[in-house]
Amino acid sequence: MLANVSEKSYAAEARYTNFYAGNDIAWSENGEHFYCLNGAVVNQVDVQTSQIVCSFGVSGSSENDSGNKRKSNGLDDVEIDEDNIYCFAISREHLITAHGSGLLRLWELNTQKLVKLWKAQHKGPVVRIEFSTCGKLICTSGGADATLRLWDFANNSCLCALKDFPGPALLLRFHPSPLKREIYAVGSDNTIYCWNYDTKTLLHKMRGHISQVTGLSFQSAAKDCNQLVTVSRDKVLIVWELELESSTWNQLKVIPLYEELEGVTHLADGAQLLVACGNGKLLQIDTKTFKIRDLLIKTDFEISRLLYCCLKQQLGLVTTEQNILIYDVTADPKETEVELCKQLVGNNDEILDMCFLGDNDRYLAVATNSKHFKLYDTEQNMNCKLIAGHTDTVMSLAASHSLLISVGKDCSIHLWKLSHTEACHLQPLTQQSNCHTSTIGSVAFTHNGATGFASACQDGSMKVWQLSRDKREENSYSFALRYAALAHDKEVNCVTYALNNKILATASQDKTAKIWAAEANNLLGVLRGHTRGVWCVRFSPVDQVVLTSSSDCSLRIWSIANFSCLKRLEQECTILRAEFLDHGKFILSAASDGLLKLWNIKTNICVQSIDEHTDRVWSLAVSTGSNRFFYTGGADSKLIRFGDVTETVRNEVLDQRQEMLQQEQTLQSLLHAQEQLEKAFRLALTLDKPKASYDIICHFVRKRDSSTVRQLVDQLNIDQRLALLKHVKAWGTNSRHSLVANLVLQHLLGDALNSPQKLYNSGNLVEVLTPYVQRHFKRVSELNKDLAFMEFIVKCM
Template structure:
């Protein structure tokens, strides 16, 4: 049995999960299978079931620079087959919803940016609202302006077409408090609804199309009679509202069936809750009790920004101010899908589950996120009241720490996945920066805080809820004042006997887990230490610090065994690989490095992050690891060492076979066939010998052979000819090849990249060869002239 451990050499990106929604316009497609989200000036199309490959429309960022013609807003047709986008340049672009290609584009005449776009019920008209207080109507087929609607004030925030396509009415709202309606055929304002005292944020028509419901930041809902323009009911809701949707009769919401003949409106605002009102009776018939949207931090702030209803599926979607998308089943109001559009700064990552099928992520939020790695569907986990900083997990529990000075213990089940908080620890007096669970049995955990204390906590076998309904409290077993400055990291040894801590005071300390007595102190770093890790197999401790180094220490005598240098900035995280023989390190410069401990060499540098990499987590079989950082990217890396080795072996075998075949062809004098094979092997010298032999033997068919070559082979021949052309001995075959290839280019049969560059490289040598040949011709003509002059004298001598 072969027990030799194979070292890893090559990791490649398997999946790269970036932000797909950074705020602004968002649309739920009519089939309820996709969301279209505004993402830093582009449109991202994401599936509600799978986030692996979102589609992007629009100009992408290049090297961190935002594209010039960014998208400000967009709209989706009622059939879902077309998308129209408004750009900084003032262009409107019509996209094919399936192929994601631009079909048409035209220039608008808005004086300033376009703020809103909407399709009419029949998709035959597009309305655009701008910062110039006008609404313009467009025929997407002919790209002509059908008319301009004036009368609104300020930026156009809301545009809604009347659901009855025959009515030709469009409703819009500007920055003022009035709702206006126009007949867009006559382009005349026909109705004005006055009743709000602050900005109107949402407008929705009733199912019978005779009433209108509006919501605003003045904390009121108004039911309007559309024909008489009168307010039928004004309802104070005591919260700033951002969105309102009228629900159809017969729908069951939270177990309550909506009755016919009445108007029901769902609204969302600063409280972060969906509420359903019966508008005529001014009654709340449903109030959400399981919201994952945090209440706005201040009065009038944002919590829920958008609200959608999908009639075919009976589902409702909520978009929160922190860019989360939550899809509910209306009947029981359970969560069906949870998507996170923007993770901000990723602070920690941990894989858990028997098959590492879940990954937990701590970001700049009081909630942490749990993803299913197969679909990347997200689940928000609420509990902490301030930013979650650290995560740790074993087969039974997940442990988290936060800026709210607490740690929380979570129990989870895998199929179906559920997670709930079972206990809380509240003994720290400052931010808890890091937590860890014991390795053997998980019967205790440890935490470190900015109060400079190290604490261990006992985890009981069973948890019982307190009489007042509060969570059970974790019992703090031991406490030690561990360091002189903030403590950044804590970890427990594989046998649970030792605990190691790392601090900003430039030291790491080793503690006896039974009584928290100091076993040893590790000094040597010149700046604060970010993290500490025990080797999985050896008596070795690893530290990484802001002095750009990684150090390995002996646990027997506390001496430094090795220092790894290679990062140009702070080393923020390190993990062991390959039975403790290799390391993965992450730096503040966005680089992830793979190290060999034996040779102290950096085997590979992975450069995909744009900012600090705070988090690394590795699967149990070490075939995959994840990295996350300040650039909001979660990157999945795949070990491809074996496949690369096999690929190199296969390539070497193919090369040997082709070389043997080339040798056979040359020995059989099959020069033109050998030329093609030599180009395939990319051998300039062999190709030169073949062309010289063709010239010497005056074999016919060289031009025809070159014409039949593929574009790649022609480009290789061009590179070879330019290389030969640098030597005067090889100028004839070089010029012959260049002549044939230039004829192919002029005939359009050879498309060469960077033609100017190739010509510039060959032109000076060609001019030199031409000048030398010209001198040879002059000398030859002089010799001929001399011979002619000598012939009469030679005849007289005879």
């Protein structure tokens, strides 16, 4: 046990997973939570911490359930299978989800319980669902029928079915005034239909758009509201006015905006309009003069939805990459200003690379199969900033204190600097395009002060760059090519510098790793031995060795002096990344099956296996300052923080050992004094002491006190009975103990037969009964022989 105490141990401290996969998203009225659709669940996400508070849905209703079949929290007698959610809607008190099976499920927001479940009665799945303003009615639109159904869920009834329009309705809105019994729906012909659902009559048909209508906003929530605005992907905004005399909606103003429009909302008591364009622009329009003003002009984000929280006066823009940008809105009747205050990452896709930067490794830069990479503040609830600049996927990141380099598929190199005046912000310093002829797959900074960096390309080339800074201007940097080399015959997967910056290493799919002189284009040696492509190469921080990981499922440690292989460590599948830990004493490896392994270099033993990921682990980021924590990310989109729990584990093991010693001492004292034998018996079972438990049973057997033996067995729980069963198996192997073993086994088998909930593992019973059966079979066989001999004697006489 002491040997186990001294080993290194890490455990997951925090997990950051995807909470939004696109489609429906809603903002709570108080502005504290987002409700995001993610497959079979709707996640309630805290806006401040970006963490999932709870999940609504079949697979999210209970964390302790296992398997595909789960029981809902509210309806305990209904078993439900995992069922994807197509759409949802929220009110102040409830959340309604529409599932692929055609079921509608109503949840309480406060208790997260399922309170009602019924069939939607539509042909095909429900594609749009909406609560009424009062929150007591629900309107649904089916995907394969041209029908709207209105539900009174409190009375378990369908109030009406509205059929006079070409469905399905991809946009549903109730009139914001609860006194107005009207519902608006956009049909497949891009016409806006209005019904009075009390009288079930069609009131209006509003024709004007020629493409999908994406937004509808009323000027006010008053009953006499006579103006609404619609936007569409036909690049036109239409202002509609209700004429009281004819009770018809007419086009008051048609404004061409020359951009595909994705959302609209009224501000400042209806005096201003905010319109979100698909290309990321945000426009302000005065509802009286209809003057247009650009609020956000230059942006690299494509917008898919617009959300607005009146209580907090904040605007939410949802991007096509499932990121949420939150802006503080300063609105008045004349002018509106917006300021970015928060960014949430709803979906990371594959995490390709990551690195630390800043003082004490405060910030974590993460590349996620996107042209925008993320900058997380690890000390502020993982507050995130989306960094735009690349035109294609960012593949690799490298940092040196406050400087960061990003490279990717656009063949460009971008240099960034961490801002000291603004939290979680990167300043673009300089960039160069067409630095390589193909995707740049890896980049590495020099150590102990950034004086240069190296980049590796998928065409097999490597380039070494000189980095310089203008002494007169703090943020004036430039980099120039020092030399270029055709490093490998195939794709270069990794490049890295040694700690002294004098040599660097490359790893390639051509099954080799190479050592180069950093100052000149000079190949020092080739590391040959891997039978498949080499994914990663790392220099030891303390020894003159280099580490490589490969698709041949092995880690190899090589000598820099003679380039020979010193050690080989085997794993079950492709090892994608490897890093030195704890000042070169341990190796952390990440494999294609998602398994992390921690290796002791001295003993060549895997001291820990960590199974937290479900897919390939592409990246590792180890804190160089403390070496006490690291982050991992991979194809399962999970970003996980691991912390060093060696001291905690050591203390727990030592406490368990001390407690066990105390229990053993108590057991010996009780046996010696022949007191409290019931307590001693339970201690013997807990400590797994068959000899002690046998002596206690024998003590009562000698006194012919069978009732006490029966009472001892009856008072045991299931775990203690299983422990006693193991002891009986140990006793049964010796014929001298068979009497006691058979007596206890009789009580255990009787309980198993009379109480089904106390049945033991059949394998355990077989092992226990085998010596018993063998012994009695031998005894019966001997008796048969004696009986046959006696019959022979009798017949002879």
